[in-house]
Amino acid sequence: MGAMANPVILTVDDDPAVSRAVARDVRRRYGDRYRVVRAASGPEALDALREVKLRGEQVALLVADHRMPEMTGIEFLEAAMDIFPAARRVLLTAYADTDAAIEAINVVDLDHYLLKPWHPPEEKLYPVLDQLLDAWSASPDAALTEIRVVGHRWSAPSFKVRDFLARNLVPYRWLLADEPEGARLLDAAGATEAELPLVVTAEGKAMVQPSQAELATLAGLAVVPATDFYDLVVVGGGPAGLGSAVYGASEGLRTVLVERRATGGQAGQSSRIENYLGFPDGVSGAQLTDRARRQATKFGAELLSTREVVGLGDAGSARVLRFDDGSEIAAHTVVLATGVSYRLLDAPGLSDLTGRGVFYGSTATEAPSCVQQEVYIVGGANSAGQAAVHFSRYASRVHLLIRGADLTASMSRYLIDQLDRIDTVTVHPHTTVVGAQGDDHLRRLTLCDGRTGATRTVDTSWLFIFIGAEPRTDWLDGVLVRDRKGFIVTGPDLLADGRRPAGWSLPRDPYHLETSLPGVFAAGDVRAQSVKRVASAVGEGAMAVSLVHRYLEAQ
Structure with a gap:
C-alpha cells in the first residue's frame, strides 16, 4: 500500500x-x-x-x-x-x-x-x-509516504522521538495532537493524549510511546547483527566511526558499525560545516552523514542502531563486545569511535525543562519553531557558532552566552567573522546561566555577569547548550588505559618511561592508534590528545583501518 x-x-x-x-x-x-x-x-x-x-x-x-x-x-x-x-x-x-x-x-x-x-x-x-x-x-488529500508522529509541542518524549528520527535521517511528518489532522490520526489509532507520542508508519503500523529500539525497527533500521563474528567492529557512528566503516568494508573486512543512538555524532547535528575539505560552499552535518552512511553500506558494512556497548574483553585472538541486553558479538579487531557528549549545565530548573525548551546540541528539529522568537545559546566553540548562524535564519535574535571575554580562544576564525556580519546575533561575554523557570516549558532564564556577579532575568522559550565535552568511556574502566578526563590513551603515549602498558602481551610497541589492549584501536574525539575537528576524525578512522590490517597480518 x-x-x-x-x-x-x-x-x-x-x-x-x-x-x-x-x-x-x-x-x-x-x-x-x-x-x-x-x-x-x-x-x-x-x-x-x-x-x-x-x-x-x-x-x-x-x-x-x-x-x-x-x-x-x-x-x-x-x-x-x-x-x-x-x-x-x-x-x-x-x-x-x-x-x-x-x-x-x-x-x-x-x-x-x-x-x-x-x-x-x-x-x-x-x-x-x-x-x-x-x-x-x-484537491485530494495528500498521500503520506513517511512516518507520522503525533505529540505535544512541549513534550520531552515527543521531542526525543522527533530528534531520533531526524538524526537517523528518517523522513517523518510532525502533527500536533490538538490540531485536526493529529486528532484524527489519534482517534484512528484508538490512542489517547495521555499515551503520546504516537508513531505511525506509512504501512499503517501504530505504536504509542515507542522505545528507541522499537522506533528503529519501525523506521526500518537494523538492530540485530547478521552474524556473531566479524573482522572489524566499529563502536560509534560519528565521522571517525563512519570513516572506519567505509575504509574497512571497502578493503574487504567483514565490518559492522554499532551506534547507540544515531549516526553522525555531534558533527551530524551541525547545520553547516564550512572548513571540510572538498566542500567550498559548506555541507550540513546531516548531508555528510547521509553520504557516509550510503558509502559504508554500498561497500557492505552493516550499520546497527540503538545498540549500546557496555563491556569489552578478550578471548584469545578475539575481542568480545557485550551489549546492554546481555548479548555479545566478537571480532578480530575493534575501533572505538564513541566520540564525546556535551556536559550537562548545572543550574536550578534546567534538568526539569530538558526537552521542553532546554536542549543539548539539538538544532535541526527545533529551529523552524523559533520563528520571530529570541533564542539563547550557551557555548563558545564551533558547534555553538554553527548553531547561532543556523538559528539566525529563523529567530528574531540569537544570544550567544560565553564565559570568556571573546570567541577567539575556542572558535574558528571563519565562524567568528561570519557571526560578526549577522546583525541579529549578539555575543554576551562573561555570561552564564544560573537558573531557569517555567511550567509546561521554559519561560525565563536567570543570567549572571561573571565580572560583577549581577544577575538579570530574560524571557525566552529556547535554550540550546553546547558546553565542553566528555568521553563516554566509563564502561572501559579497568579494561583500557585512560587519562584523568576519561579519554583513551593510545600509541606512544602508552609508553610511560619507555615501558609498555601493564598487561601488554605482544613483543612490539602499540601502534599509533592502538589502545592498551592489542587489536583494539581508538579514533576521533574519544582518543586522548586528538584534534577535535571533523576532518581529523575521518582521517583517524581511515588510519585505524590501515593499522587493523597491520595487526591482522602479524597474527
Missing part, C-alpha cells in the same frame, strides 16, 4: 445484494484507478476508514445506504467526516427518504443523494460519481 496504493472508494450497505451490486458497478467503471472497499455496516466501514487513515492512503468517495440498523447512512457520513473531511459523500436512499436526504445536505455537507435502484448506471450513477471524483481529484 502506502504511496503506490490507489485512492479508495468505500461503499457501505447492510443489504448483501445491494452491497454487491453497488460495489460491482463502481468497480466496473473505476476499478483501474481506485480501490473499491465494501462494508456491511456503519461501524465496520468506520473501522476500515481508520485502517486506511493509519496507512496514509487517500479516500476519494464515500457511498452509504441511508437505512441501516446499527448506524444510519447520515450518522456514518457524519462520523466519517472526522476521519476524511475531504472525501466526497453520497447517500443512497429510497424514494420515501428523499426529505431526510435533502436535510442531510446541510447536516453532513452531503454532496449528492441517489435513489435506488440506480439502473442503468451509465445514466443514473456514473455521471454523478464522475463529477464528484473530478472535483476530488482537483
